[in-house]
Amino acid sequence: MTVAASPYPSLPVRPRSALRSRRWLLWGALLLLVALLLGVLVFLAREYEESRDQAAVERDAAAVASDIRSALIRNVQTLQSLHSVVPTPDSWMAPASEVLARHREMVRLEWRDNATSLIASRNTPYMAEPFGSMGREAALPDMRQACEAARRLSGPAFSPSYFWPMREGMGMEFMEMCLPVVRAGAPNGFLVATYSLPGILDELGNKDMLRGHGLAFTEADGTRLAVHSAIQGDRRVLRASTLLDLPGNSLMLQLESPRVSRTGFYGLFPNMLTAVVGALSLALLAVMAMLGRDMRRRQRAEHNLADALAFRNAMENSLVTGLRARDMQGRVTYVNPAFCQMVGFGPEELIGTGLPAPWWPPELVDEYQQRQAVRLAGQTLPREGYESMFQRKDGTRFPVLIIEAPLIDAQGIQTGYMSAIVDMTEQRRVEDLNRTSQERLQATARLATVGEMASLLSHELNQPLAAISSYATGTLNLLDGPIAGLPQADLQLAMRRIGEQADRAGRVIKSVADFVRRREHVREAVAPAALVDAIQPLLNLQAKKQDIRLQISVADDCPSVLCDRTMVEQVLLNLARNGMQAMPIGDPVSQSGLRVLSLRVALLRQQSAGRAHKRWVEFTVTDHGEGMSPEVQNKLFTPFFTTKAEGMGLGLSLCRTVIEQHGGALVHEPALPRGTVFRFTLPAG
Numbered sequence: 001m002t003v004a005a006s007p008y009p010s011l012p013v014r015p016r017s018a019l020r021s022r023r024w025l026l027w028g029a030l031l032l033l034v035a036l037l038l039g040v041l042v043f044l045a046r047e048y049e050e051s052r053d054q055a056a057v058e059r060d061a062a063a064v065a066s067d068i069r070s071a072l073i074r075n076v077q078t079l080q081s082l083h084s085v086v087p088t089p090d091s092w093m094a095p096a097s098e099v100l101a102r103h104r105e106m107v108r109l110e111w112r113d114n115a116t117s118l119i120a121s122r123n124t125p126y127m128a129e130p131f132g133s134m135g136r137e138a139a140l141p142d143m144r145q146a147c148e149a150a151r152r153l154s155g156p157a158f159s160p161s162y163f164w165p166m167r168e169g170m171g172m173e174f175m176e177m178c179l180p181v182v183r184a185g186a187p188n189g190f191l192v193a194t195y196s197l198p199g200i201l202d203e204l205g206n207k208d209m210l211r212g213h214g215l216a217f218t219e220a221d222g223t224r225l226a227v228h229s230a231i232q233g234d235r236r237v238l239r240a241s242t243l244l245d246l247p248g249n250s251l252m253l254q255l256e257s258p259r260v261s262r263t264g265f266y267g268l269f270p271n272m273l274t275a276v277v278g279a280l281s282l283a284l285l286a287v288m289a290m291l292g293r294d295m296r297r298r299q300r301a302e303h304n305l306a307d308a309l310a311f312r313n314a315m316e317n318s319l320v321t322g323l324r325a326r327d328m329q330g331r332v333t334y335v336n337p338a339f340c341q342m343v344g345f346g347p348e349e350l351i352g353t354g355l356p357a358p359w360w361p362p363e364l365v366d367e368y369q370q371r372q373a374v375r376l377a378g379q380t381l382p383r384e385g386y387e388s389m390f391q392r393k394d395g396t397r398f399p400v401l402i403i404e405a406p407l408i409d410a411q412g413i414q415t416g417y418m419s420a421i422v423d424m425t426e427q428r429r430v431e432d433l434n435r436t437s438q439e440r441l442q443a444t445a446r447l448a449t450v451g452e453m454a455s456l457l458s459h460e461l462n463q464p465l466a467a468i469s470s471y472a473t474g475t476l477n478l479l480d481g482p483i484a485g486l487p488q489a490d491l492q493l494a495m496r497r498i499g500e501q502a503d504r505a506g507r508v509i510k511s512v513a514d515f516v517r518r519r520e521h522v523r524e525a526v527a528p529a530a531l532v533d534a535i536q537p538l539l540n541l542q543a544k545k546q547d548i549r550l551q552i553s554v555a556d557d558c559p560s561v562l563c564d565r566t567m568v569e570q571v572l573l574n575l576a577r578n579g580m581q582a583m584p585i586g587d588p589v590s591q592s593g594l595r596v597l598s599l600r601v602a603l604l605r606q607q608s609a610g611r612a613h614k615r616w617v618e619f620t621v622t623d624h625g626e627g628m629s630p631e632v633q634n635k636l637f638t639p640f641f642t643t644k645a646e647g648m649g650l651g652l653s654l655c656r657t658v659i660e661q662h663g664g665a666l667v668h669e670p671a672l673p674r675g676t677v678f679r680f681t682l683p684a685g
């Protein structure tokens with residue numbers, strides 16, 4: 001079998017686990033890259049912020065240095081003003097004290113003739129004996145160096161700073177400034193100011209700007225010489241050093257600024273830029289997570305779709321029903337493998353073809369075109385389908401059943417028709433087979449009916465013929481005597497009986513023929529007594545022959561029954577005759593005085609619920625013969641079953657058929673003390 005290819009592309013066969021691990025790998029790589037990128041971004045942002053802060057600190061340090069230098073230069077001018085008028089050592093003292101009071105950074109002012117001889121001096125009022133313990137001499141070399149430089153420069157000059165120990169292990173870093181004093185164009189000694197470095201830091205820096213900052217003079221190696229303030233604790237600080245260039249000496253100024261440190265979220269993102277980058281990164285991660293979730297959903301949907309497609313393909317390929325879809329113009333848009341196999345064309349030969357379709361037999365094209373026109377005109381399609389004839393590619397024809405339904409798309413618009421096509425070839429073959437075998441069966445049944453009729457006739461005619469024969473024998477016996485003494489009345493009776501039995505035989509033939517042909521029987525209302533009366537002469541004849549007493553009773557209130565009279569008479573005759581045959585001459589019953597056959601007719605009193613609306617008359621035939629063994633009971637109604645040498649075995653089966661055709665039932669049970677009871681019911685008229 002060649003299976004036509006599905007017009008739908010099948011998904012590439014690749015193990016799902018491999019796809020999944022590959023996808024995870026890609027996702028992992030993407031996440032790693034994004035995390036790296038974000039890390040670098042945050043790092044760069046922090047670096048940028050830090051360098052910006054550092055630059056700001058350096059700017060501040062330069063500003064502080066410039067402030068201090070300007071203040072020192074202003075101080076030089078202040079000091080020069082001490083000598084603007086020619087002072088005497090005494091008149092010098094008061095302005096000098098004033099200057100010292102205003103400038104805490106200066107600890108001592110001296111007016112010297114030269115480096116060695118002192119003209120006048122004054123100490124700061126804020127410090128008791130700055131040079132108290134050691135004497136001023138120890139500082140002279142520094143001062144001299146400064147004055148030497150001042151003379152060379154013809155301007156103020158500073159000495160290198162030096163540590164001046166004080167009481168109680170304390171000490172202070174001092175620095176000398178020497179200013180040559182000129183009077184009337186000629187040098188007139190020096191003015192020496194001793195600065196304390198902590199004083200410079202405390203007094204000359206911009207106090208507002210320095211709040212919260214650390215400021216110190218340091219050596220080149222970072223050793224602190226004087227400290228204005230230091231940042232407490234182990235907070236992270238930014239440091240900037242700048243050179244405070246003074247004539248004759250340079251000092252290293254160090255500014256410390258606490259790094260802007262915040263707690264919590266802001267601690268993690270110490271500045272706005274980093275925070276923004278961080279927030280953007282978080283947003284990016286969130287978007288990625290959402291994308292990932294969306295992708296997972298899509299993948300699930302894709303898997304489901306692939307499963308559904310595979311399921312559909314499997315279903316299509318396993319279908320034996322052909323499927324075909326057409327658009328509204330009648331062009332084929334889809335065929336399944338079963339349809340291709342049915343018509344012998346490949347899907348590529350069918351898809352896209354319009355009308356007339358390639359599978360239409362040429363002589364039926366006109367008819368089919370009309371059918372299509374009706375359908376395209378919007379006529380409703382019969383749900384149970386319609387039969388049609390298709391032609392295979394090789395030209396052979398086959399009958400099909402087509403069931404069509406409109407194709408509705410997702411928007412609810414009809415886009416064409418979907419047809420299911422069933423190949424009816426096999427069904428037709430089976431139907432043909434059934435028909436011929438049915439015909440054969442009917443012929444056989446007719447033959448069987450003929451046989452059945454023949455056997456029934458021979459069975460049922462036995463009795464009237466036997467009766468005629470015995471009446472004829474009796475008549476002949478009478479005729480043997482003298483003509484004069486012939487009993488006229490007896491002869492007439494015998495001849496009438498012969499006539500009656502001949503009539504009866506005729507009726508039997510007719511009703512047996514009717515019965516066998518299953519014709520609708522003529523039912524008439526007959527009084528039960530009339531039925532019994534009709535067969536009584538025959539029963540009497542046989543009973544007398546077998547020395548059996550007949551007990552016949554018909555209830556007074558018994559209504560007439562609706563029946564085929566002759567057939568019911570035959571049933572009664574059959575049952576009574578069977579009963580009598582069960583009590584042959586010589587049977588032990590003879591001695592017990594039970595040689596009785598009773599026939600009773602009465603209205604059935606116990607009515608079952610289902611038959612409540614109908615009244616039934618019950619006929620009972622009781623004998624006291626040998627009864628029936630279980631084997632006999634099992635086969636009782638089987639045609640041709642008999643235990644008698646001359647029996648036909650058709651009586652009871654016929655009786656049951658007749659009673660059931662009347663809607664009644666024939667049953668039997670053992671009689672007491674012995675024998676059998678047969679009962680049957682007939683509907684009351």
Ligand code: ADP
Pocket residue numbers: 574578579582623625626627628632636641642643644646647648649650651652653676
């Ligand atoms: P036939 O009388 O020709 O044998 P039936 O169909 O009437 O055919 O009866 C079939 C068999 O059922 C009989 O041969 C007999 O053995 C048994 N049978 C029928 N009626 C009685 C009866 N009343 N008592 C005992 N046996 C009976």
